[in-house]
Amino acid sequence: MLAVHLEYGRIETRRVAKPRRGPGMALVRVLYAGICNTDLELQRGYYGFRGRPGHEFAGEVVQADDPPLAGKLVVGEINLSCENCDWCARGLGQHCPRRTVLGILKHPGAFAEFVVLPERNLHLVPPGIPSEQAVFVEPLAAACEILDQVKIPRGAPVAVLGDGKLGLLIAQVLQAHGARVHQFGRHKDKLRIAEHAGVVGELAGQTTPAASYDWVVDATGSPEGLQTAVAMTRPRGTVIMKSTVHGRVSIDTAPVIVNEITLVGSRCGRFEPALKLLAAGKVRVDEMISQVFPLAGAPRAPPNAAC
Amino acid sequence: MLAVHLEYGRIETRRVAKPRRGPGMALVRVLYAGICNTDLELQRGYYGFRGRPGHEFAGEVVQADDPPLAGKLVVGEINLSCENCDWCARGLGQHCPRRTVLGILKHPGAFAEFVVLPERNLHLVPPGIPSEQAVFVEPLAAACEILDQVKIPRGAPVAVLGDGKLGLLIAQVLQAHGARVHQFGRHKDKLRIAEHAGVVGELAGQTTPAASYDWVVDATGSPEGLQTAVAMTRPRGTVIMKSTVHGRVSIDTAPVIVNEITLVGSRCGRFEPALKLLAAGKVRVDEMISQVFPLAGAPRAPPNAAC
Numbered sequence: 001m002l003a004v005h006l007e008y009g010r011i012e013t014r015r016v017a018k019p020r021r022g023p024g025m026a027l028v029r030v031l032y033a034g035i036c037n038t039d040l041e042l043q044r045g046y047y048g049f050r051g052r053p054g055h056e057f058a059g060e061v062v063q064a065d066d067p068p069l070a071g072k073l074v075v076g077e078i079n080l081s082c083e084n085c086d087w088c089a090r091g092l093g094q095h096c097p098r099r100t101v102l103g104i105l106k107h108p109g110a111f112a113e114f115v116v117l118p119e120r121n122l123h124l125v126p127p128g129i130p131s132e133q134a135v136f137v138e139p140l141a142a143a144c145e146i147l148d149q150v151k152i153p154r155g156a157p158v159a160v161l162g163d164g165k166l167g168l169l170i171a172q173v174l175q176a177h178g179a180r181v182h183q184f185g186r187h188k189d190k191l192r193i194a195e196h197a198g199v200v201g202e203l204a205g206q207t208t209p210a211a212s213y214d215w216v217v218d219a220t221g222s223p224e225g226l227q228t229a230v231a232m233t234r235p236r237g238t239v240i241m242k243s244t245v246h247g248r249v250s251i252d253t254a255p256v257i258v259n260e261i262t263l264v265g266s267r268c269g270r271f272e273p274a275l276k277l278l279a280a281g282k283v284r285v286d287e288m289i290s291q292v293f294p295l296a297g298a299p300r301a302p303p304n305a306a307c
Numbered sequence: 308m309l310a311v312h313l314e315y316g317r318i319e320t321r322r323v324a325k326p327r328r329g330p331g332m333a334l335v336r337v338l339y340a341g342i343c344n345t346d347l348e349l350q351r352g353y354y355g356f357r358g359r360p361g362h363e364f365a366g367e368v369v370q371a372d373d374p375p376l377a378g379k380l381v382v383g384e385i386n387l388s389c390e391n392c393d394w395c396a397r398g399l400g401q402h403c404p405r406r407t408v409l410g411i412l413k414h415p416g417a418f419a420e421f422v423v424l425p426e427r428n429l430h431l432v433p434p435g436i437p438s439e440q441a442v443f444v445e446p447l448a449a450a451c452e453i454l455d456q457v458k459i460p461r462g463a464p465v466a467v468l469g470d471g472k473l474g475l476l477i478a479q480v481l482q483a484h485g486a487r488v489h490q491f492g493r494h495k496d497k498l499r500i501a502e503h504a505g506v507v508g509e510l511a512g513q514t515t516p517a518a519s520y521d522w523v524v525d526a527t528g529s530p531e532g533l534q535t536a537v538a539m540t541r542p543r544g545t546v547i548m549k550s551t552v553h554g555r556v557s558i559d560t561a562p563v564i565v566n567e568i569t570l571v572g573s574r575c576g577r578f579e580p581a582l583k584l585l586a587a588g589k590v591r592v593d594e595m596i597s598q599v600f601p602l603a604g605a606p607r608a609p610p611n612a613a614c
Contacts, residue, residue, distance in 0.1 A: 087542070095542035095566065097518075149567070211404075226560065235394070235402035241564055250555045253533065256572035257548050259402065260456070263570040265563035 003112035004298045006053050009045030011299050019108065019116045026064040026119045028074060032135040032292075033057040033110045035301065037164065037221050038244060039103075046246040054111030055103035058134035064119055073125040075137040076117040077271060078102040094268045111298060123271045126279045132292075136169070136285040137274045143169040144277070145269030146240050147177055152215055154178030159212070159232055161204070162219035163190040165288055166242060170217050171199045176282040179215070184208060193287045208232050211259070217242055223249045226263075235259040240266050310419035311605045313360050316352030318606050326415065326423045333371035333426045335381060339442040339599075340364040340417040342608065344471065344528050345551060346410075353553040361418030362410035365441035371426055380432040382444040383424045384578060385409040401575045418605060430578045433586045439599075443476070443592040444581045450476040451584070452576030453547050454484055459522050461485030466519070466539055468511070469526035470497040472595055473549060477524050478506045483589040486522070491515060500594045515539050518566070524549055530556050533570075542566040547573050 001018045004011060021027040034056035042049040055078045061069045080100045081093030088096050102117065103109020125134045143166065152158060156179050160171045163185025171183040171194040184204040185191045191201030208228055214237040218229040221243050229239045230251070241263055256263065277283045293301045308325045311318060328334040341363035349356040362385045368376045387407045388400030395403050409424065410416020432441045450473065459465060463486050467478045470492025478490040478501040491511040492498045498508030518541050525536040526549040533556055536546045548570055563570065584590045600608045 092543065236399065241560060243560070244564055245560060247559070248557045249560045250557050252554070253548060253550070253552060253556045253572070256570070257551055257574055259572065260574055261572045263563070263572075265560070265566065265568045265570075267564055267567055 001113035002295050003052055003108075004054065004295070005051070006042060007050045008048065009043055011043060013296055013298055016112075018114055021063055021116050024065060024118055024120070025116050026069060026074075026122055027062045028057075028059040028076070028115050028117060028122075029062050030057050030059040030110050030113060030115055031073075031131040034135045034139070034165075036139065037166070041244070041246055042104075044246070049104075052108040052112055053103045054109035054115075055101070056135055056138040057110035057115065058125065058131040058137070059110075059115065061122070062114070066119055069119065069122070073131055073134065074122040075125060075134050075271060075275075076102065076115075076123070077121040077268070078104070078138060079268065080107055080118060080121065111295065113295065123275060126275060129275070129278050132289065133278060133285050136283075136288070137271055137278065138268075139166055140169050140173070140274035140277065140283060140285075141269035141271045142166065142242070142267065143173040143269070144273040145266050146170065146174070146217065146242075147273070148269060149264055149266055150215075150238055150240065152177065152179050155180060156215060157182065157213055158215040158217065159184060159229075160199075160217045160219060161225055161229055161232075162221060162243070163187050163194075163201075164219065164221060167217075167219035168194050168288060169283065169285075170219055170242065172197045172283045173277065174217075175199050176277060182213075193284060196284055197282075211235070213237060216240070219243060221245065223247070227251050230255055230261060230263075233259070233261050235261070238262045238264060240264050242266050308420035309602050310359055310415075311361065311602070312358070313349060314357045315355065316350055318350060320603055320605055323419075325421055328370055328423050331372060331425055331427070332423050333376060333381075333429055334369045335364075335366040335383070335422050335424060335429075336369050337364050337366045337417050337420060337422055338380075338438040341442045341446070341472075343446065344473070348551070348553055349411075351553070359415040359419055360410045361416030361422075362408070363442055363445040364417035364422065365432065365438040365444070366417075366422065368429070369421070373426055376426065376429070380438055380441065381429040382432055382441050382578060382582075383409065383422075383430070384428040384575070385411070385445060386575065387414055387425060387428065418602065420602065430582060433582060436582070436585050439596065440585060440592050443590075443595070444578055444585065445575075446473055447476050447480070447581035447584065447590060447592075448576035448578045449473065449549070449574065450480040450576070451580040452573050453477065453481070453524065453549075454580070455576060456571055456573055457522075457545055457547065459484065459486050462487060463522060464489065464520055465522040465524065466491060466536075467506075467524045467526060468532055468536055468539075469528060469550070470494050470501075470508075471526065471528055474524075474526035475501050475595060476590065476592075477526055477549065479504045479590045480584065481524075482506050483584060489520075500591060503591055504589075518542070520544060523547070526550060528552065530554070534558050537562055537568060537570075540566070540568050543568070545569045545571060547571050549573050
């Protein structure tokens, strides 16, 4: 089969053996895969990644232990947990210390014709959600994770910083939850996507409102995002940290302490609420697809192809 | 009266007019005042402070609107709030945007023979707590603040980093609360103070246990403390940030996000629980007094005189 290979920042496609599934695993034909900011960081050579990236996908089950699965459109959770440790027993397999992670850590990713994942990681895509939308379930679940971690009251003003894919999904998820979302970004056309869902978009200028929100989400992907988010947060407010940034971030911790601000690191989420939101049409993703490439064209996909 | 004057890092004592109290205010004769890490930072010339520092004190009321207050031993909350804004209405005067702060922000501090504070800021010291112990109520309240912010289950292992005054108070408060406290510090003699209260002291070496605690308090006062605290915290765990550090802190935010760690900035606290703990003898402070100076000797007090 054809598969992407990334080695120390250099990307190419290769013909490789089609993977075999073990017991409890499913073989899935990948229909669409999304390029995430993490993939771009791997491509930039961070983390010395070598292997097959890709962790956002929608595909069709080819083989599985569970026969009715065959032929079904599925999406897959990316953490392959051990199912034996305390974390797994608590239902927190995403924090299993022995986990591998699809396309990120010791498990070949979805930028290939086929991918193998445990059947328990798969979720059926409800009818009505086309595969090119289903590919957004993984990042949408990461956006939904915020509501599993913190209780944002309905009607509360929330600032979302960043108008990349994750920022747009977060803005729409929180707006659908009932918050009054202000999204600060640098691209009028991107902000407009969330504006259709009722979000108020604001082009981020040199200054942002100081100490104005009880809830601020940093999804800028920038090392300066956290400091800006803290400055925008009211005393006793909460910053949700959604930006993975390579290297170290420099921050003045004094306002965090003096204003008793809480910072919450947030990563992957459950797929169920994401699938529900997509099925209900409460999150728009179509306009977030900037370009579609065939797998063979992966080396030509520009870095900004991340939708 | 005699009073300390600090100007851009230079400290001296001066004869100044005894302050007059306005309505609702009390004039207090200072018996003891404590040197806090914040005072040392002011002395190092940070923040361009110019004026009279000192915000930890115990004293005797000389004049007040409320006649029974006269002659009483009191301690005082340091935030002078406006009592008119939303924060004050919510009982969060310590976050009032118009506040002044005793010895820190636009209100002359306690390193003087007399200090003036609103009567509502004063707390009577119960019989049995001598004034040299009562001077610890303010930092002890800051330690107690942690339990007002986060719910630490009884029996939970907690790591406290730092064995300065605040670290020792925090370790004892959390131990008295029922947590199993491990304190990491650099001074055997200081660690021993909390060990008397049941805390397990450990001399911090080059390495600290990785991802081992659900609760970690950074009270190191060092720019590296936060990074160490994050590394010691288990996934979904909480770091309480108690270190005020001048300048910027450099931190790798990836483990905060990947492990979904919560960071909680924590500052001043209510005096009531602190007074209760002292009155019940659950926190030992006597051994934390390294030296006592008369006010006239303030310029000679070494930087490590902070108890």
